[in-house]
Amino acid sequence: MGAPQHFFSLDKNELADFVQSLGMKKFRANQLIQWVYERRIIDFNRMTNFSKPDRLRLSKSLTFESTSILTHQTASDKTEKLLLAIQPDNPVSPTTECVMIPSENTGGGSRQTACVSSQVGCPVGCTFCASGLDGLELNLTTGQIVEQIWQLNKTSQSGQITNVVFMGMGEPLSNLANVMKAVRIITAPWAFNLSARRVTISTVGLPAQIRRLADQLDLPVTLAISLHAPTDDLRKTLIPWAEYTSVDALIDAANYYFDRTGREVTLEYILLRDVNDRPEHARQLAAVAKRIRGNINLIRYNQVKGLPYKRPETENVHTFQNILRSKRVNVHIRASRGRDISGACGQLRHERKTTPLNINIAN
Ligand code: SF4
CATH class of the missing domain: 3.20.20.70 (Aldolase class I)
Incomplete structure (x- = not known):
């Protein structure tokens, strides 16, 4: 299986085609859209109107946070x-x-x-x-x-x-x-x-x-x-x-x-x-x-x-x-x-990752 598809790169029609390619009906795309954009939920386990096998299939095929x-x-x-x-x-x-x-x-x-x-x-x-x-x-x-x-x-x-x-x-x-x-x-x-x-x-x-x-x-x-x-x-x-x-x-x-x-x-x-x-x-x-x-x-x-x-x-x-x-x-x-x-205009820099993953340094 290739890399998971990035959810945020897909428009509505592409998402419908994508869920269909996983063997689901196209209307399932609308349900996904509601979970993510309306309810702000990206945890497949909480998407209760999908069956367990569908949730598993989605979790292997779709990603929300690629960064x-x-x-x-x-x-x-x-x-x-x-x-x-x-x-x-x-x-x-x-x-x-x-x-x-x-x-x-x-x-x-x-x-x-x-x-x-x-x-x-x-x-x-x-x-x-x-x-x-x-x-x-x-x-x-x-x-x-x-x-x-x-x-x-x-x-x-x-x-x-x-x-x-x-x-x-x-x-x-x-x-x-x-x-x-x-x-x-x-x-x-x-x-x-x-x-x-x-x-x-x-x-x-x-x-x-x-x-x-x-x-x-x-x-x-x-x-x-x-x-x-x-x-x-x-x-x-x-x-x-x-x-x-x-x-x-x-x-x-x-x-x-x-x-x-x-x-x-x-x-x-x-x-x-x-x-x-x-x-x-x-x-x-x-x-x-x-x-x-x-x-x-x-x-x-x-x-x-x-x-x-x-x-x-x-x-x-x-x-x-x-x-x-x-x-x-x-x-x-x-x-x-x-x-x-250094978040002002013209100050944003391209840096190499040097800090450990997932550190949150809010100050
Ligand atoms: S170098 Fe690029 S990002 Fe910086 S001011 Fe010029 S166009 Fe904008």
Whole structure:
């Protein structure tokens, strides 16, 4: 018998085909879905509407947790980070990280945002980011992406996920097929049932893939483009893949995305001290922003050990924002979360498994 099938990689039809291949009626897939997604039960022994032989067959053929949690850290601001071994039986398994960020939303309710990874490492290698330091090791499967949602829901002390952002390790659009299928499962009414409007896919900017996402996903997810510089020359010094595209091409792709989905596009801009945080950069950025239907998120750089960039001065951040506002650009400063556990933007790292299996170091 081969490796068990990963439950979280299957959509409803595939699950029906799968249970049929085990000799069961297709409707059994619906019962499995109810146990897992509605009741959050993955112990086959508790699935009492299956016969004992069926439970045995399922337990040998299907797995829910293909990753194991190596560490579970909680920051002073209640942000939680999981380090997951994606080959739990391998003593030097590649690892990936995901983060749960609790916050208040504008209506006074609470929001739990899951920041998930799409790859181990990252092929882009932005010069300010920890995730791309060692390049790309592998693409995560659909199941490994969806499982991050499951693991965060299971372990988080702050509640169940309400929002998902693909802003962890990796470039989601270079693992597009797996990311799109994961988004379909995350938003499916029969599965996690999250509104597509509460899902954000963040990309460094691959114009052809942005168009494919708009055409093929057919869901109103939010697109965030990591611009980080208003001109091609400066962008190329920060983002190696900027060699293959241009700010103009990204603007065209962003406008295409808006036309197809009706969703405004967010431009992400990491402020690096004395690199891209000067008033002239703000004026150039305003000119770019005027060409799309969207808004800008300013992110104060979170320092990474071994990299030369510095966090911007607070005064300069506000000056930068004020220049954009004076030009009627919709701009926000994103709060940094989880910095004391290296769970903030750009700080997620790809590490080799060095700690024993299944240790939970919540602090
Ligand atoms: S910033 Fe994003 S795209 Fe750039 S190296 Fe880091 S994870 Fe990859």
